[in-house]
Amino acid sequence: xxxxxxxxxxxxxxxxxxxxxxxxxxxxxxxxxxxxxxxxxxxxxxxxxxxxxxxxxxxxxxxxxxxxxxxxxxxxxxxxxxxxxxxxxxxxxxxxxxxxxxxxxxxxxxxxxxxxxxxxxxxxxxxxxxxxxxxxxxxxxxxxxxxxxxxxxxxxxxxxxxxxxxxxxxxxxxxxxxxxxxxxxxxxxxxxxxxxxxxxxxxxxxxxxxxxxxxxxxxxxxxxxxxxxxxxxxxxxxxxxxxxxxxxxxxxxxxxxxxxxxxxxxxxxxxxxxxxxxxxxxxxxxxxx
Amino acid sequence: xxxxxxxxxxxxxxxxxxxxxxxxxxxxxxxxxxxxxxxxxxxxxxxxxxxxxxxxxxxxxxxxxxxxxxxxxxxxxxxxxxxxxxxxxxxxxxxxxxxxxxxxxxxxxxxxxxxxxxxxxxxxxxxxxxxxxxxxxxxxxxxxxxxxxxxxxxxxxxxxxxxxxxxxxxxxxxxxxxxxxxxxxxxxxxxxxxxxxxxxxxxxxxxxxxxxxxxxxxxxxxxxxxxxxxxxxxxxxxxxxxxxxxxxxxxxxxxxxxxxxxxxxxxxxxxxxxxxxxxxxxxxxxxxxxxxxxxxxxxxxxxxxxxxxxxxxxxxxxxx
Numbered sequence: 001x002x003x004x005x006x007x008x009x010x011x012x013x014x015x016x017x018x019x020x021x022x023x024x025x026x027x028x029x030x031x032x033x034x035x036x037x038x039x040x041x042x043x044x045x046x047x048x049x050x051x052x053x054x055x056x057x058x059x060x061x062x063x064x065x066x067x068x069x070x071x072x073x074x075x076x077x078x079x080x081x082x083x084x085x086x087x088x089x090x091x092x093x094x095x096x097x098x099x100x101x102x103x104x105x106x107x108x109x110x111x112x113x114x115x116x117x118x119x120x121x122x123x124x125x126x127x128x129x130x131x132x133x134x135x136x137x138x139x140x141x142x143x144x145x146x147x148x149x150x151x152x153x154x155x156x157x158x159x160x161x162x163x164x165x166x167x168x169x170x171x172x173x174x175x176x177x178x179x180x181x182x183x184x185x186x187x188x189x190x191x192x193x194x195x196x197x198x199x200x201x202x203x204x205x206x207x208x209x210x211x212x213x214x215x216x217x218x219x220x221x222x223x224x225x226x227x228x229x230x231x232x233x234x235x236x237x238x239x240x241x242x243x244x245x246x247x248x249x250x251x252x253x254x255x256x257x258x259x260x261x262x263x264x265x266x267x268x269x270x271x272x273x274x275x276x277x278x279x280x281x282x283x284x285x286x287x288x289x
Numbered sequence: 290x291x292x293x294x295x296x297x298x299x300x301x302x303x304x305x306x307x308x309x310x311x312x313x314x315x316x317x318x319x320x321x322x323x324x325x326x327x328x329x330x331x332x333x334x335x336x337x338x339x340x341x342x343x344x345x346x347x348x349x350x351x352x353x354x355x356x357x358x359x360x361x362x363x364x365x366x367x368x369x370x371x372x373x374x375x376x377x378x379x380x381x382x383x384x385x386x387x388x389x390x391x392x393x394x395x396x397x398x399x400x401x402x403x404x405x406x407x408x409x410x411x412x413x414x415x416x417x418x419x420x421x422x423x424x425x426x427x428x429x430x431x432x433x434x435x436x437x438x439x440x441x442x443x444x445x446x447x448x449x450x451x452x453x454x455x456x457x458x459x460x461x462x463x464x465x466x467x468x469x470x471x472x473x474x475x476x477x478x479x480x481x482x483x484x485x486x487x488x489x490x491x492x493x494x495x496x497x498x499x500x501x502x503x504x505x506x507x508x509x510x511x512x513x514x515x516x517x518x519x520x521x522x523x524x525x526x527x528x529x530x531x532x533x534x535x536x537x538x539x540x541x542x543x544x545x546x547x548x549x550x551x552x553x554x555x556x557x558x559x560x561x562x563x564x565x566x567x568x569x570x571x572x573x574x575x576x577x578x579x580x581x582x583x584x585x586x587x588x589x590x591x592x593x594x595x596x597x598x599x600x601x602x603x604x605x606x607x608x609x
Contacts, residue, residue, distance in 0.1 A: 032397050079583070080583045080587070083587050084586070084587060087586075088396070089396055089397040090343050090396060090397060090400065091586050091590070093343075093397050093400055094343070094539075094543070094582055094586045095582065095583045095586045095587065097345075097536065097579075097582060098578075098579045098580065098581070098582025098583035098586070099579065099583060100579070101536065101575055101576070101578055101579030101582070102576050102578075102579025102580050102583070103579070104575075104579075105572045105573075105575040105576040105579060106576050108572040108575075108576075109572045109573060109576060217532070221404065221405070221408065224401060225405075228401075260412050260413070260416050261412075262408060262409075262412055263409055263412055263413075266405040266406075266408050266409045266412075267405075267409065269401070269402075269405045270390075270391070270402050270405050270406065270409075273394050273398050273401065273402055274390045274391065274393050274394060274402070
């Protein structure tokens with residue numbers, strides 16, 4: 001029971017990380033960036049090669065992965081979304097799905113479909129309370145890193161000049177533009193930030209579990225479930241939603257069904273979208289337009 | 290359509306003589322697949338192009354029709370046509386059930402609902418082992434028998450050529466119906482809703498009713514295409530109706546041009562050609578699909594066919 005709960009919370013932390021990267025890009029730029037699923041996959045691969053080929057330690061590898069994915073994220077913004085800034089959300093969504101498919105299959109082309117796991121020998125021990133809980137150290141790291149990333153993001157958005165500019169763009173793009181805020185630079189920073197967070201999530205999954213090239217699409221859809229659960233644009237909502245879905249999934253898997261393991265979360269998504277589009281914790285804003 | 294009648298005659302003639310070239314070979318097989326996918330893309334076009342509803346669930350409805358028709362014929366002993374009709378109706382019914390609540394959402398939220406629905410249905414195809422055979426697939430779905438035609442004698446649907454004609458007749462009838470629908474008051478109402486839903490509402494139309502109607506119709510047609518597909522393949526598998534198939538169909542419509550009548554079938558042709566040339570390199574093909582989606586949405590939001598016809602007209606001047 002405790003074990004199931006903790007497993008759920010670990011998965012929840014990862015979902016929350018991806019969901020936050022999705023939600024910041026969406027709330028600031030209105031881009032439903034499903035391509036982050038691909039970034040998530042690439043983040044895991046980069047960290048994997050940093051550890052296995054270049055013999056970096058895991059933390060450094062994670063930073064390398066975050067930095068390189070931030071760059072890739074900016075390039076993707078320039079290539080796939082910049083020209084669509086005035087287009088509809090539908091159009092940006094199509095472009096984002098294109099990015100997701102291209103990135104995932106690009107990874108398949110480059111590195112194959114082998115199931116991999118990032119070896120982290122330093123963290124290869126287990127905390128355990130016999131009969132109650134078994135917690136590999138890597139999963140504790142997930143909590144710590146996710147927590148640090150979230151706190152870091154919070155301070156960045158609240159305290160820095162660029163963070164302020166991001167909030168201004170989120171509130172009203174035209175007004176921000178009129179006040180001389182460089183939208184293009186804000187967009188680049190936002191994509192860099194979101195992509196780096198998704199890459200960290202990928203590296204963490206790659207080290208704590210196993211990963212393959214196609215883990216992105218499922219996780220990004222789940223992250224979207226989380227975002228919807230928590231209320232679009234709400235970072236706090238994404239965190240609570242992440243843990244909630246992680247735990248729900250974990251209990252579903254153990255007690256209800258292992259064949260239809262995503263049925264519950266996707267049905268939840270449809271239900272929430274249809275019945276309460278502002279999310280479980282969002283303010284009542286009426287229907288999203 | 291009055292001025293475009295020669296296009297229909299052209300397609301009819303080409304369609305009828307095609308099997309004399311393709312015989313029982315691979316070309317005919319390819320043509321059958323293209324016919325079935327043009328039913329899919331044209332029906333999705335009704336949603337995407339004419340009503341402005343982006344749906345990534347067409348593969349799911351395709352699959353629901355396919356499995357229903359296959360299972361009815363295999364396990365309940367339905368004759369072919371009855372199975373096909375019931376499967377179409379059943380798919381429409383499911384679409385009605387999902388359509389009524391889902392149209393409370395709009396824009397990207399609606400797209401997400403369709404994706405979630407697609408993923409749920411895929412999981413059921415995979416997991417409901419007793420009914421669908423799960424990951425092993427459903428084997429031994431029977432082909433329809435034969436009919437005897439006046440003057441021509443018996444036509445057996447067991448052969449590729451026979452099945453080709455069956456698919457051809459269905460494709461032609463459905464496209465003819467869609468062409469009529471677009472020109473009808475209903476079609477014009479759909480386009481009014483696409484262009485400005487609030488305005489359509491003010492004009493006294495009921496957008497919800499029309500959206501549900503077109504969603505049920507398009508999904509039912511996808512179900513019919515599914516029936517045609519599995520009775521031809523004699524096999525059904527969750528991968529044939531997955532999320533990626535939905536993306537394929539979506540891409541076909543975008544590629545040809547959403548909201549144009551001949552665009553989506555043309556998109557089918559282009560995509561099937563890409564598939565043929567790259568069928569050994571699945572990863573590369575999907576990578577290209579991904580890039581294509583981005584490129585089309587940015588540079589060619591109207592699809593390939595419109596710019597191509599303009600180009601052709603510039604090279605070959607016609608009397609107007």
